[in-house]
Amino acid sequence: MTLPTTNIQMLLVSRPTGEPGPDNFRLVETPLPALKDGQVLVRHHWLSLDPYMRGRMSEEKSYAQPQPLGAVMIGGTAGVVATSRHPGYAEGDAVVGMGGWQAYSVVDAATPGLLRKVDATRVPLSAYLGAVGMPGVTAWMGLTQILTPKEGQTIAVSAASGAVGSMVGQLAKARGCRVVGVAGGPEKCGWVTATLGFDACVDHKRHGDLASMTAALREAAPRGIDGYFDNVGGLVLDGVMAAMNDHGRIAVCGMIAGYNGAPMAMANPMLILRSRLLIQGFIVSERMDLWPAALKELADGVAEGRLKYRETIAEGLAAAPEAFVGLLKGRNFGKQLVKLA
Amino acid sequence: MTLPTTNIQMLLVSRPTGEPGPDNFRLVETPLPALKDGQVLVRHHWLSLDPYMRGRMSEEKSYAQPQPLGAVMIGGTAGVVATSRHPGYAEGDAVVGMGGWQAYSVVDAATPGLLRKVDATRVPLSAYLGAVGMPGVTAWMGLTQILTPKEGQTIAVSAASGAVGSMVGQLAKARGCRVVGVAGGPEKCGWVTATLGFDACVDHKRHGDLASMTAALREAAPRGIDGYFDNVGGLVLDGVMAAMNDHGRIAVCGMIAGYNGAPMAMANPMLILRSRLLIQGFIVSERMDLWPAALKELADGVAEGRLKYRETIAEGLAAAPEAFVGLLKGRNFGKQLVKLA
Numbered sequence: 075m076t077l078p079t080t081n082i083q084m085l086l087v088s089r090p091t092g093e094p095g096p097d098n099f100r101l102v103e104t105p106l107p108a109l110k111d112g113q114v115l116v117r118h119h120w121l122s123l124d125p126y127m128r129g130r131m132s133e134e135k136s137y138a139q140p141q142p143l144g145a146v147m148i149g150g151t152a153g154v155v156a157t158s159r160h161p162g163y164a165e166g167d168a169v170v171g172m173g174g175w176q177a178y179s180v181v182d183a184a185t186p187g188l189l190r191k192v193d194a195t196r197v198p199l200s201a202y203l204g205a206v207g208m209p210g211v212t213a214w215m216g217l218t219q220i221l222t223p224k225e226g227q228t229i230a231v232s233a234a235s236g237a238v239g240s241m242v243g244q245l246a247k248a249r250g251c252r253v254v255g256v257a258g259g260p261e262k263c264g265w266v267t268a269t270l271g272f273d274a275c276v277d278h279k280r281h282g283d284l285a286s287m288t289a290a291l292r293e294a295a296p297r298g299i300d301g302y303f304d305n306v307g308g309l310v311l312d313g314v315m316a317a318m319n320d321h322g323r324i325a326v327c328g329m330i331a332g333y334n335g336a337p338m339a340m341a342n343p344m345l346i347l348r349s350r351l352l353i354q355g356f357i358v359s360e361r362m363d364l365w366p367a368a369l370k371e372l373a374d375g376v377a378e379g380r381l382k383y384r385e386t387i388a389e390g391l392a393a394a395p396e397a398f399v400g401l402l403k404g405r406n407f408g409k410q411l412v413k414l415a
Numbered sequence: 416m417t418l419p420t421t422n423i424q425m426l427l428v429s430r431p432t433g434e435p436g437p438d439n440f441r442l443v444e445t446p447l448p449a450l451k452d453g454q455v456l457v458r459h460h461w462l463s464l465d466p467y468m469r470g471r472m473s474e475e476k477s478y479a480q481p482q483p484l485g486a487v488m489i490g491g492t493a494g495v496v497a498t499s500r501h502p503g504y505a506e507g508d509a510v511v512g513m514g515g516w517q518a519y520s521v522v523d524a525a526t527p528g529l530l531r532k533v534d535a536t537r538v539p540l541s542a543y544l545g546a547v548g549m550p551g552v553t554a555w556m557g558l559t560q561i562l563t564p565k566e567g568q569t570i571a572v573s574a575a576s577g578a579v580g581s582m583v584g585q586l587a588k589a590r591g592c593r594v595v596g597v598a599g600g601p602e603k604c605g606w607v608t609a610t611l612g613f614d615a616c617v618d619h620k621r622h623g624d625l626a627s628m629t630a631a632l633r634e635a636a637p638r639g640i641d642g643y644f645d646n647v648g649g650l651v652l653d654g655v656m657a658a659m660n661d662h663g664r665i666a667v668c669g670m671i672a673g674y675n676g677a678p679m680a681m682a683n684p685m686l687i688l689r690s691r692l693l694i695q696g697f698i699v700s701e702r703m704d705l706w707p708a709a710l711k712e713l714a715d716g717v718a719e720g721r722l723k724y725r726e727t728i729a730e731g732l733a734a735a736p737e738a739f740v741g742l743l744k745g746r747n748f749g750k751q752l753v754k755l756a
Contacts, residue, residue: 129689307684326687339680343648346667347696348470355688 077115077157081106083146084175084391090131093334093402098131099147099395106178114163114183115156118173121391121412122150122203123398124237125305128333147175147394150208152192152199153415160184168194170202175394177414187362197376204237204409205383206372212358213241213303214368216325217249219361220354221301225250228295230314233305234275235262235384237409238327241372242303243272244381251301254294256310258404265407269382278310284341287313298322306331312341318349326355333402384408418456418498422447424487425516425732431472434675434743439472440488440736447519455504455524456497459514462732462753463491463544464739465578466646469674488516488735491549493533493540494756501525509535511543516735518755528703538717545578545750546724547713553699554582554644555709557666560702561695562642566591569636571655574646575616576603576725578750579668582713583644584613585722592642595635597651599745606748610723619651625682628654639663647672653682659690667696674743725749 080103087100109115130141130148141148151173155163160183163169171189173179181189192202204210223229229246233239234255243253243266255266255275263275274294281287291299291313298319304311307329314324332338345351375381386406388397394412401410421444428441450456471482471489482489492514496504501524504510512530514520522530533543545551564570570587574580575596584594584607596607596616604616615635622628632640632654639660645652648670655665673679686692716722727747729738735753742751 311684326684329685329688332685337683337685339682340684341680342678343652343667343681344670344673344678346694347670347698350696350698350701351694352696353687353692353694355691355693357688357691360691 078117078178079106080104082177082391084394085144086131086141086147087143089133089143090334094128094131094395094399096395101392107180109157109159109180112160112182112184114158114160114169114181114189116151116153116169116171116173116179116181116189117156118151118153118177118179118414120152120200120203121173121175121394121414122152122207123388123394123401123410123412124150124209125328125330125333125401127398128402148172149175150203151179152202158183163189163191168192168199170207175391177391197373200385200409200411201376201383203411204385205241205376205381206369208358209237209409210241210372211365211368212327213238214245214372215358215361215364216303216327216356217242217245217301219364220325220352220356221246221303221323223249223251223301226252227300228252228254228297229301229303230254230256230291230295230299231303231305232256232278232310233328233330233404234266234272235408236305236406237383239303239305240266240270240383240408241381244270244375245371246301247271248375248380252295252297254291254299256291256306262407265384281313282309284309284312284316288316291317301325303327304329308332308338315340315342315345315349315351318345318351320349322349322351324351324353326353330402386410388412390414419458419519420447421445422517422519423732424518425735426485427472427482427488428484430474430484435469435472435736435740437736442733448521450498450500450521453501453523453525455499455501455510455522455530457492457494457510457512457514457520457522457530458497459492459494459518459520459755461493461541461544462514462516462735462755463493463548464729464735464742464751464753465491465550466669466671466674466742468739469743489513490516491544492520493543499524504530504532509533509540511548516732518732538714541726541750541752542717542724544752545726546582546717546722547710549699550578550750551582551713552706552709553668554579555586555713556699556702556705557644557668557697558583558586558642560705561666561693561697562587562644562664564590564592564642567593568641569593569595569638570642570644571595571597571632571636571640572644572646573597573619573651574669574671574745575607575613576749577646577747578724580644580646581607581611581724581749582722585611585716586712587642588612589716589721593636593638595632595640597632597647603748606725622654623650625650625653625657629657632658642666644668645670649673649679656681656683656686656690656692659686659692661690663690663692665692665694667694671743727751729753731755
């Protein structure tokens with residue numbers, strides 16, 4: 075094939091206050107450098123958009139360094155090796171990495187963890203950014219390591235139709251739990267119950283205050299909630315806490331409801347004491363030792379059709395900023411991707 | 416001795432809204448029933464006042480049944496057997512139990528857990544209601560089971576001069592930790608550092624907003640806070656969360672700041688995610704298996720003078736309601752007791 079000589083890249087050029095906008099980004103065309111020994115040129119087919127990126131755009135304390143200004147936005151990518159000067163990779167290999175918001179990346183393939191070869195014949199390449207990638211492993215980790223569900227218990231999960239939430243619920247169902255989702259709107263809720271097999275789904279758009287949210291959750295979980303996988307924080311978290319059984323467990327994976335604004339309070343932390351709750355925040359990259367076991371269950375489940383997922387696809391890198399804002403607002407349905415090739 | 420024929424008792428006659436007042440209680444004189452086989456008559460020397468009692472006075476969901484109206488207020492007591500019709504107890508035995516707010520109790524001594532003989536020569540009888548009793552075990556349990564401190568870590572504790580907090584800090588010091596107390600006023604803070612040996616103490620009365628509280632905690636814990644034993648909730652909890660290291664752990668034992676009023680919010684639960692915190696509520700009566708190990712360390716420490724404590728003593732049962740209100744407001748200094756004999 076003819077090798078490309080230019081790349082297109084999306085840079086973060088200013089830090090958003092509140093919701094990100096077009097002014098925070100700039101699309102640029104840049105020359106692709108010649109490969110050095112040990113390097114691989116990857117053509118990105120898919121860019122993953124994930125809520126954690128909003129945290130990186132800010133300067134405040136987070137679990138990772140802020141995204142530098144003027145640099146390519148970080149992000150997970152799935153693609154195909156265009157050319158290789160590393161003996162472990164050959165043209166045409168399907169690979170996953172953190173290639174960033176750009177059409178191509180030049181990767182030092184010898185550095186452990188930067189690039190991972192995947193089998194794009196067993197499951198689709200894009201799934202390695204969702205169900206069989208970081209979001210799926212996140213679901214698996216929070217469920218198995220923090221919620222530690224027992225057969226017959228009730229597990230709740232917010233953003234239930236999303237890349238993480240959809241896996242949490244299906245993995246909990248496979249462990250014999252009753253599963254209650256929380257999602258926005260009848261279409262998402264219907265898919266969560268009909269296609270994913272959740273036992274119930276609460277439409278948060280119909281429950282705008284704590285009393286209503288709590289009542290809906292109690293109806294959906296008549297034996298109370300034993301474990302909650304939190305992707306959103308805010309009102310849903312408050313409602314779940316009120317509907318939890320004694321010794322309930324909460325895995326805090328995201329609080330997307332507050333990513334664009336002022337800190338959201340937790341309404342009644344006294345419930346932590348009254349119900350002897352355990353609440354734990356986690357990030358998936360701190361337990362790399364668990365990834366192989368997680369990925370095996372996820373890949374097997376997807377390949378065998380037991381684990382289902384859905385994708386929302388934006389076309390082309392220029393569409394990424396708007397798609398990302400949509401993700402923070404819940405406009406996506408399932409895993410949000412950008413198709414780059 | 417001449418056996419008594421009448422008892423005096425403090426009944427809860429109505430449920431407080433907000434701060435309890437004299438109208439919620441009634442002092443009555445009642446006849447003492449004759450002992451049946453297997454029963455023991457205990458003369459209470461000491462009544463323990465503890466923050467958990469406020470929860471029992473309410474009807475709302477808590478981890479225990481509400482205190483019934485018209486009945487003797489529940490409470491821990493230390494006393495001496497006045498007469499016994501159970502072979503395991505003899506007149507003069509020092510005993511601890513849940514005798515309630517009254518001068519005497521008639522106990523079915525065969526029922527396991529109601530009465531425990533103690534050695535009042537090794538440590539003072541009153542200590543079995545504080546340092547070597549439920550508060551001490553509470554401190555030991557939250558520290559060793561939830562905070563799991565490592566040598567060199569920084570442990571913070573609120574209500575640091577209280578029955579629980581004073582033990583938390585001293586037990587953490589014995590494990591090689593830097594210990595930061597939070598207490599109300601210079602007198603309590605001075606005692607916590609000079610007598611108990613805490614490394615620092617933040618006077619919460621001097622820090623009325625989150626920024627000030629956080630700055631004071633950061634100064635007192637220059638390497639950050641790794642574990643926090645929470646007795647108060649509210650502003651102190653918010654400040655500690657902002658000053659916590661990654662993977663910090665919080666044992667929620669009490670939230671006394673909110674016991675008399677509306678639920679207190681947690682200002683910034685996003686920190687649970689950002690700092691990957693673990694927060695866990697617990698009550699000491701759910702892990703009776705741990706009491707023997709805890710009581711051994713506490714009794715040894717008190718008997719050998721390594722664990723110090725302080726008491727505030729109200730005289731006579733009639734003084735109990737006011738002393739209890741004072742406890743909720745932090746007017747006590749150390750363990751709050753009522754002297755009954």
